[in-house]
Amino acid sequence: MGKKMKQLALAGSMMLCMSAQAQVSxxxxxxxxxxxxxxxxxxxxxxxxxxxxxxxxxxxxxxxxxxxxxxxxxxxxxxxxxxxxxxxxxxxxxxxxxxxxxxxxxxxxxxxxxxxxxxxxxxxxxxxxxxxxxxxxxxxxxxxxxDTYALAHGTASAVVQNGGKDWFIIASDYAFGAQLAKDTTQVVTAGGGKILGTVRHPLNLSDFASFLLQAQTSGAQVVGIANAGNDTITAIKQAGEFGITQSGQSLAAMILMIDDVHSLGLDVAQGTYLTTASYWDxxxxxxxxxxxxxxxxxxxxxxxxxxxxxxxxxxxxxxxxxxxxxxxxxxxxxxxxxxxxxxxxxxxxxxxxxxxxxMYLARVKSPAESKYPWDYFTIVQKIPPEQTTMPLSQSTCPMVPAASK
Structure with missing residues (x-):
């Protein structure tokens, strides 16, 4: 390539670069x-x-x-x-x-x-x-x-398949908790189970006593915790104080993250199933x-x-x-x-x-299973998106073509 051609090529490259830069608002x-x-x-x-x-x-x-x-x-x-x-x-x-x-x-x-x-x-x-x-x-x-569909179809499906058929749900009283409770209900009933009761609590609650008492007296095999963050931690801790698991009921945290387990401790959280999109280890x-x-x-x-x-x-x-x-x-x-x-x-x-x-179905390790700091989860299985994503046939999104519904 001649000197003039090289100059033209360089100039063209600079113009393209400047044009690209100009596209950033x-x-x-x-x-x-x-x-x-x-x-x-x-x-x-x-x-x-x-x-x-x-x-x-x-x-x-x-x-x-x-x-x-x-x-x-x-x-x-x-x-x-x-x-x-x-x-x-x-x-x-x-x-x-x-x-x-x-x-x-x-x-x-x-x-x-x-x-x-x-x-x-x-x-x-x-x-x-x-x-x-x-x-x-x-x-x-x-x-x-x-989303709530993924959590329900991961965790609730696993619990129902392992025999947890009768549920009582404690849910947070806003859009997330309502949707998570609804999705969990659909998964449980589709698997042949029953919802014996659902209660909703305000965000950032410090006392779950009345809700846990209702769950305990319902006689449900599984108490589903459909909230997040500190509410999940508080509910699970107080469930332990209430003797929920000691009396034979099981807890299913519909959303439980590594920080929650860290706060709870493995003694309290061990054996709990959860669905996660990632894990550090x-x-x-x-x-x-x-x-x-x-x-x-x-x-x-x-x-x-x-x-x-x-x-x-x-x-x-x-x-x-x-x-x-x-x-x-x-x-x-x-x-x-x-x-x-x-x-x-x-x-x-x-x-x-x-x-x-x-997504991944995980189980919280026992203290004996955990070998180093933050070694909290055993990955039980990988769940493909076909199982954890709402089918387009059920979609109400206007952007989804009619042929896909």
Whole structure:
């Protein structure tokens, strides 16, 4: 190639680079972690979710299309109006391109509506309601880590198959708990079991005595705990004080994470089955990433924090592939690219925004089985997405083609 041709090629390359850079709005890609910093789910999201997002940015290389990436964060305090206000301000004037995490289904649904109106990306790791990918789905919304359908079809199915047919459910009284109780009920009855009663409690409850008494007097074989975070920990601890398991009933925590087990201790939590999207001790890569996370947080990552990391990394890959941070182009690229990160391999995004991923049925180890710090889970089996994802034939999402229903 002659000198002139080389100059032309170089000039063309520079123009392409400049064109790509010009496609980043405000000359920055800004991602907001909307989370719970001090409430009932702070241990499994909160500051750890912010660290996870930052680790994704570091892994990606700190810039995308030649522009810097910034992580901002805020505490929604489990107040729907506050969470919605933060999201609107971020999207409208804060130059935030995408919001992630959002533990609390009621807040997540509110943010989904705002993101759709604003034509901005939102990726849910902390929220669990299936409404996010059903009647309230959005072309800009992605349900990343889990939903109540996945938890119910993992944990409840396993308990029913092992003979736990009669259930009493204690659920938190907001969108997540209501949906989790509903999904659990469907799984139990489909497996030939019965629900003898369901009660709902307010968020962040300190005294479960009246609810546990109802569960105890129901005579149910299984007491299903359909709440999250500190509520789960408190309910299980007080169930022990009430002698629930000593009297022959079993506990089934519909969502139980590694931080919850750490707080409870293996003596209390041992033998409990749970469904998880990830575990820090799966292989060398998950251990390496998790040990870096622990250096910054003092603990191992929950599946929700691992999901924040994965969602941010995939979003940045999509911007690079699209050559723009335009939400429509990025959303299309996110649906096209396979999802691969330390914890997730070959997952994909469905028409309704649901991430199709492998889940894992795990059992909490006994103190004797645990050999080193945070060695809490035995992975019983991998569960393919076909078993833990609501079929499109049941979908109420307007984006799902009629032929798929």
């Amino acid at each position: 405000d000359d920055i890609v800004k991602i907001g972690v909307l989370t719970d910093m001090a409430g009932v789910t702070a241990d499994v999201t909160g500051k750890g979710s912010v660290v996870a997002a930052q680790m994704a940015v570091q892994e990606f290389g700190q810039t995308v299309l030649g522009k810097p990436i910034e992580i901002v964060s805020a505490d929604h305090q489990h107040k729907t109006d506050l969470g919605a206000s933060i999201a609107r301000q971020w999207y409208d004037t804060g130059k935030v391109d995408a919001i992630v995490d959002i533990p609390n289904s009621s807040i997540a649904l509110a943010v989904q509506r705002i993101a759709k109106q604003s034509k901005k990306i939102v990726m849910f790791s902390g929220a669990g309601t299936t409404a996010l990918t059903n009647d309230q789905c959005s072309p800009y919304g992605f349900h990343w880590t889990y 799966m292989d060398d890569k998950t251990r390496e990433w998790s040990n870096k996370f622990m250096q910054q947080t003092g603990k191992m990552p929950s599946m929700l924090q691992a999901g924040v990391y994965g969602s941010v990394l995939h979003y940045l890959k999509a911007i690079k592939a699209a050559g723009s941070d335009d939400a429509d182009q990025v959303a299309a690229a996110m649906r096209t690219l396979p999802i691969n990160d330390v914890f997730t391999h070959g997952a994909k995004i469905r028409e309704d925004g649901r991430v199709l991923r492998d």
